[in-house]
Amino acid sequence: MLSVQDAEAKIFQLVRPLHPEYDREWIPLDQACDRLLAAAVQSELDFPYWDNSAMDGYAVRAEDLVRCSAESPVALEVVMEIPAGHSPTQSITAGQAARIFTGAMLPKGADTIVIQERTQREGNRVLILERPEPKAWVRPKGDYYKAGSMLLQSGTRINAPEIAILATAQCTSIPVYRRPIVTLLSTGNELIQPDRPLQPGQIIDSNQPALAALVQQTGATVKRLGIIPDRPAELKAAIATAIAQSDVVISSGGVSVGDYDYVDKILSELGGTLHIQAVAVKPGKPLTVATFPNPDPKCDQPILYFGLPGNPVSAPVGFWRFVQPALRKLSGQPHSWGPMFVRAKTRQTLKADGKRETYLWGQLSLKADGTYEFDLAGGSHSSGNLINLSHINGLAVLNCGCTSIPAEEGVLVMQVGSVYS
Ligand code: AMP
Ligand code: MG
Numbered sequence: 001m002l003s004v005q006d007a008e009a010k011i012f013q014l015v016r017p018l019h020p021e022y023d024r025e026w027i028p029l030d031q032a033c034d035r036l037l038a039a040a041v042q043s044e045l046d047f048p049y050w051d052n053s054a055m056d057g058y059a060v061r062a063e064d065l066v067r068c069s070a071e072s073p074v075a076l077e078v079v080m081e082i083p084a085g086h087s088p089t090q091s092i093t094a095g096q097a098a099r100i101f102t103g104a105m106l107p108k109g110a111d112t113i114v115i116q117e118r119t120q121r122e123g124n125r126v127l128i129l130e131r132p133e134p135k136a137w138v139r140p141k142g143d144y145y146k147a148g149s150m151l152l153q154s155g156t157r158i159n160a161p162e163i164a165i166l167a168t169a170q171c172t173s174i175p176v177y178r179r180p181i182v183t184l185l186s187t188g189n190e191l192i193q194p195d196r197p198l199q200p201g202q203i204i205d206s207n208q209p210a211l212a213a214l215v216q217q218t219g220a221t222v223k224r225l226g227i228i229p230d231r232p233a234e235l236k237a238a239i240a241t242a243i244a245q246s247d248v249v250i251s252s253g254g255v256s257v258g259d260y261d262y263v264d265k266i267l268s269e270l271g272g273t274l275h276i277q278a279v280a281v282k283p284g285k286p287l288t289v290a291t292f293p294n295p296d297p298k299c300d301q302p303i304l305y306f307g308l309p310g311n312p313v314s315a316p317v318g319f320w321r322f323v324q325p326a327l328r329k330l331s332g333q334p335h336s337w338g339p340m341f342v343r344a345k346t347r348q349t350l351k352a353d354g355k356r357e358t359y360l361w362g363q364l365s366l367k368a369d370g371t372y373e374f375d376l377a378g379g380s381h382s383s384g385n386l387i388n389l390s391h392i393n394g395l396a397v398l399n400c401g402c403t404s405i406p407a408e409e410g411v412l413v414m415q416v417g418s419v420y421s
Contacts (some may be wrong), residue, residue, distance in 0.1 A: 003400070004321065004357045007279040007287070011322055012337065014275060014291055015329045016301040018177045018247075020154055023332070025178045029166055032158045034219055035176040036332045041152045043169040046142035051106040054137045058119055058126055059098040059110035062134035073120070073127040082107060097126055106138060113137035155334035177332035182215045183242040184208050185225040187235060187254035187263060188310060193227065206386065207252040207308075207315040214319050215250070218327045230260035239266055243292050243303050247330060250323060253310030256286040263307045264288055272305060279322075280400060282356040283314040283383035287322060304330070311383035317359055317395065320416045340415040344372035344394070350405040352398040364394030364413050374413050393417040 002010070024038040053059065060076060068074040076097035082088050088107035092098055097114075098107050106113075112132050120127040145151065151165055158166070158174070166174060191205045192198065205227055212222045223245060228238040235254070242249040254263040255277075264277060267290045276289035288307030294300065304326060308318040321339065328337040344364055352358035362376040374396050377388040394413040398405060405411050 001278050001280045001285075002276060004279060004281050007276055007281075007289075007322060008325065008338065010275055011289060011326050012329060014289070014302065014304060015326050017329055018180065018301070018332045019299075020177070020332065022299070023178050024175050026173050026175055029163060029172045029174055032166070032174045032176060033160075033163065035158050035174070036219075037152055037154055037156045037158060037162075037175065038177045038332060039175040040150050040154050041166065041169070041171055041174075043145060043149055043151050044147055045169060046147050047144045047168060048139045048141055050141045052139050053100045053102060053104050053106060053113045054139050055113055055115045056101050057113050057115040057117075057137065058128070059092065059100045059106050060112050060114055060128065060132070061092065061094065061096075061109060062112040062132060064094060065112075065114075065128055065131050068128050068131045070129050073129050075122075075125045075127050078121075078124050078126050080107070097128075099126075111135060111138065155332060157333070180220040180247040180327060180330050181223060181245065182220045182248045182250060182327070183223040183225060183246040184211050184215070185238055185242055185249070185251045186227045186310075187230060187251055188227065189230045189260065191227045191253075206312050207310065210312075210316055211250055211252065211308075211319060214316065214324070215327070218324060219331060220248070220327055230254060230262060232262050232266065235262055236266045236269065239263075239305075240270055243270065243272075243305070244295060246303060247301070248304045248306065248323075248327065250306045250308060250319070252308045252315045255288040255307035255309060261286075264290075267305060267307075280356040281317075281321065282352070282358045283311060284309055284318040284321070284359075285356065287318055289322070309383075312386040313361075313383040313389060316389070317361075317383075320395070320414070321359070341397070341412050342372050342415065343410050344374040344396075344413045345408060346374045346376065346396060346405055346411045347407060348376040349407045350376060350396055350398055350411060352403055354398075354401050354403040357400050358398040358402075359395040359414070360398065361389060361392045361395050363392060364415065372413065374411060 020038045081099040082104040084103035091108035118130040186208045190203045272290040286309045290305040291302035308315045325337045379388040
């Protein structure tokens, strides 16, 4: 059976990222939050766009003030006022100054700003009380970047700072990677939708809504095929439909060794290549990973198929450990595809059978001293019990061969959400 690390490496090998050209779309800047740039962005403008003042004060010529001090202030004639947003109407010459405000354009002739706290206004004159450093408080044109500079690299995730940068450079239409399309289906004769009356023996499909939320959080587009019974012909038709419309297909259930577990056989019959059929991980051993050639002959990206086990804990754990990293790589994110692990002190003793790499769910918190603590979720850690998954944000990892980590010892914890202190 494959180790978790080998399975992860195999999956990364199979994933081809979306193509920065063929898989690119242009979207308005105000819809670009959380998307990934599919091309580098350059500015056509210098920034600052023109010499401007960093403070409220007076625009002056430094050479007029070389002998200026508190004891012998220099008087300058104030010849104009320049509020932010105005273009100066004249130049200043020897002995002159312009009243100026933060962000306003410097007039021709001025090279320095004297902040208003170092001045005294007397009618149309201003007394300068201190010799300014030449060029003080001037933000020169192009000082932060010049026209033609690269502002953001391809693959950058667009967030508030990037939106501000793009707006400043007047980039209002943004080239981003399209969202990957992920189709979900649940297999099982026993399954019903959450809104149907429950009959004896039935089980409510909790995996599909949970997986839909998880996939959406990655930025992919979710398509849902609903529940498909364990009848080979119907399942085969559904899987074929899913493959034809998706970059990635995720099914839950039907990948174990039971009499009704048809998924792997159907994947082979449909021409898929099975790369993984089981991983030494608990929960989630029966994991299927297959690929199909892309129906578009111009596209060398295979269609990925993940068959997650049906148990309601195995499905999300399998998603977090194996599917989410694959979706990150596929989406065009240039690095950091894998899960984040932190070392934490466990508050409880952690136990495993040692046969497979075991993931125990709980809460990771950041303490005031900057270290992490892991609190094991109470109750049963059975893969069929989803109730204590609520509020969790970490999975403690016990490697193969490890049967116990005593309380107060260090453990590696995989993050699966945000960590609050
Ligand atoms: P399977 O992987 O198909 O053998 O299913 C394993 C267990 O998970 C069985 O008890 C199923 O009833 C349950 N199960 C399968 N699919 C789902 C689902 N979509 N939602 C909740 N439980 C499920
Ligand atoms: Mg089943």
